[in-house]
Amino acid sequence: MGKIILTGDRPTGKLHVGHYVGSLRRRVELQNSGEYDRIFIMIADAQALTDNADNPEKIRQNVIEVALDYLSVGLDPAKSNLFVQSYVSELTEMTFYYMNLVTVARLQRNPTVKNEILMRGFQNTLPVGFFTYPVSQTADITAFKATTVPVGEDQLPMIEQAREIVRKFNQIYGDVLVEPDAMLSDNKACLRLPGIDGKAKMSKSLGNCIYLSDPADEVQKKIMSMFTDPNHLKVSDPGQVEGNPVFTYLDAFCKDEHFERYFPDYANLDEMKAHYTRGGLGDVKIKRFLNSVMQEELEPIRKRRKEYEKDIPEVYNILKKGSDIAREAAAETLAEMKAAMKINYFDDAELIAEQARKFREE
Numbered sequence: 458m459g460k461i462i463l464t465g466d467r468p469t470g471k472l473h474v475g476h477y478v479g480s481l482r483r484r485v486e487l488q489n490s491g492e493y494d495r496i497f498i499m500i501a502d503a504q505a506l507t508d509n510a511d512n513p514e515k516i517r518q519n520v521i522e523v524a525l526d527y528l529s530v531g532l533d534p535a536k537s538n539l540f541v542q543s544y545v546s547e548l549t550e551m552t553f554y555y556m557n558l559v560t561v562a563r564l565q566r567n568p569t570v571k572n573e574i575l576m577r578g579f580q581n582t583l584p585v586g587f588f589t590y591p592v593s594q595t596a597d598i599t600a601f602k603a604t605t606v607p608v609g610e611d612q613l614p615m616i617e618q619a620r621e622i623v624r625k626f627n628q629i630y631g632d633v634l635v636e637p638d639a640m641l642s643d644n645k646a647c648l649r650l651p652g653i654d655g656k657a658k659m660s661k662s663l664g665n666c667i668y669l670s671d672p673a674d675e676v677q678k679k680i681m682s683m684f685t686d687p688n689h690l691k692v693s694d695p696g697q698v699e700g701n702p703v704f705t706y707l708d709a710f711c712k713d714e715h716f717e718r719y720f721p722d723y724a725n726l727d728e729m730k731a732h733y734t735r736g737g738l739g740d741v742k743i744k745r746f747l748n749s750v751m752q753e754e755l756e757p758i759r760k761r762r763k764e765y766e767k768d769i770p771e772v773y774n775i776l777k778k779g780s781d782i783a784r785e786a787a788a789e790t791l792a793e794m795k796a797a798m799k800i801n802y803f804d805d806a807e808l809i810a811e812q813a814r815k816f817r818e819e
Contacts, residue, residue, distance in 0.1 A: 459493075459494030459495065459604075460492060460493045460494055460604050460605065461493065461494060461495045461496070461497070461601055461602055461603045461604050461605070461635075462484075462487060462493050462495070462496045462497065462603060462604075462605050462606070462607065463497045463498075463499065463597060463598050463601050463603035463605075463606055463637075464480065464484060464497075464498055464499070464606060464607045464608075465497075465498055465499030465500060465501050465542070465597070466480075466499075466500065466501065466523055467501045467502075467504055467505040468500050468501070468502050468505055468516055468519035468520045468522065468523045469505050469509065469515065469516070469519060469661065470519055470522070470661040471519070471522045471523075471526060471661075471668045471669065471670055472522075472523060472526040472668070472669055473659055473661070473666035473667055473668045473669060474650065474659070474666070474667045474668075474669065474706075474751070474755075475649075475650040475658075475659035475666065476526075476669075477530060477669055478642075478650055478709040478710070479609055479642065479649070479650060480607055480609070480642075481526070481527075481530045481532075481669075482530065483607055483642055484496075484498065484530075484532060484537070484607065485530055485531040485532060487607070488531075488532060488533060488536045488537050489536070493605070495538070495601070495786075496536065496537040496538065497537075497538045497540065497601045497603070497783055497786075498527065498532060498537050498538065498539050498540070499540055499541075499542050499597060499783075500520055500523050500524065500539070500540070500541050500542060500776070501542045501597070502516050502520055502541055502542050502543050503542045503543040503548070503549075503593075504542060504590060504593060504594075506586070507584055507586035507587040507590065508577060508579075508584060508587050510584065510586075520541060520776075521769065521772060521773070522670075524539065524772050524773075524775070524776055525670070525762050525765055525766065525772065526669050526670065526762070527539055528761065528762070528765045528772065528775070529669065529670075529758045529759070529761040529762035529765065530669065530758055530761075531761070534775045534778070534779060537779075538779040538782045538783055539775060539776055539779040540776065540779040540780040540782070540783035540784075541776055541780050542597070544780040544783075544784065545600070545780065545783050545784045545787050546784075547600060547784065547787035547788050547790075547791045548593070548596045548597060548600055548787060549596075550791060551595075551596035551599065551600060551787075551790075551791060551794065552589070552592055552593045552595075552596040554794065554798065555592045555595050555596060555622050555626070556589065556592055558622050558625045558626060558629075559591075559592055559618070559621070559622055559625075563618070563621075564588060564589065564591060564592075564618075567591055567614050567615070567618055568614045569591075569611060569612060569613075569614045569615050570588065570590065570591060570614075572611070573587075573590075574587075574588075590615075591614075591615050591618040591619065592622070594615055594619060595618070595619040595622045595623070598616075598619050598637050599619070599623060599634045599635065599637075599790065600783075600786065600787035600790050600791070601783070601786050601787065601790070602634070602635040602786075602790060603635065603637050604635060604637060604638065605637065605638055605640050606619075606637050606638070606639055606640065607639075607640040607641075607642075608639050608640070608641070609641075609642075609649065610641060610649070611649075612639070613639055613641075616637060616638075616639040619637060620636050620637065623635070623636045623637070624636065626794075630794070630797035630798055631797045633790075633793050633794055633797045634790075634794075650705065650706065650709060651702045651705055652665025652666065652702070653665050653666075653667065653679050653680070653682065653683045653684065653702065654683075654684050655683075655684030655700075655702050667679050667680070667751075669755065669758055669759075669762075670759065670762055671755075672759070673752055673755075673756070673759070676748070676751060676752060676755060677748050677752070680744050680747055680748045680751065681741075681744050681745075681748070683702055683703055683706075683744060683747075684702055685701055685702070685703050685740045685743075685744075686701050686740075689733075689740060692736075692737060692738065692739040693736050693737055694736050695734060695735060695736040696733040696734060696736065696738070696740075697734075698730045698733060698734055703740070703743050703744060703747055704730065704733075704743075706747055706751070707726055707729075707743075707746075707747055707750070708726070710747070710750050710751055710754055711726050711747075711750050713725045713726075715746075715749070715750045715753070716729075718749075719746055719749040719750065720742075720746045720749075729743070729746075792804070
């Protein structure tokens, strides 16, 4: 069996640079590496509805936004299957079967679920669909027999729960499903990019994001307003690099060659950090450098997006084709599962013949 990737995003808004350094940039690298036989990238609209059931228009409008972001960063429909989760109804059926293999107590212990429930303020209002997200995610992964799931560190408990469900299914019904492995970014700065306000997480709801589709002037405005070291009041003051969002962004985006182009006073980021730490380097200069670096990275993305925006029907066509491919793959896995579970009554000629003989003999 080949190497297969499954990954995706909830369409609750446009994607931001946190998504880019945390997953999108890596997806493009993996796509172009030639190491993987199949790549499935899902727009998880069904999962997004679990906590947005009263606002379906929000999800409906953002499916195309996420698709445009995918295409603009360089995801290629000829190499990666971009698909819409709700179109692949087989995923819902798989989720139903997997629910019999996991307990409520186990879901309640899942650290990611617990954190998400707390963050959203769910108590007695917790939707069942949201609570069972790890089961649904297992269906998403196993439907395509994914061997690799690129995730952030906070999603590791979800992958472990998927692995548990796979092991339980295979133990009961036979070796049908593939146990997936998580893939983390090798750049620690990319595991969690903070918001421009210094908060731990870049979040659409907090309004502290730089979006991939932001125009150049908006990106510059956001960078120049970024939180830095609150104790670095004067240029001569020693500065703190750790926990300083500007340096975290530089860790994620900056390369040595950027200094030659935009800030030749330094050979690399370590030299700049050392100067800032001992004092004598102002925040404005660093922010201007960061702006130059990020504009260089984001400008090709903005240009590609503008081209795709000229033909929105074709973008939907790309999603439709990718969804057809995804549904075909999921249907094959589901058929194998149902055969193993002995609920493939109408496809089992041997069963029908056996029952016919049985009742003839009676």
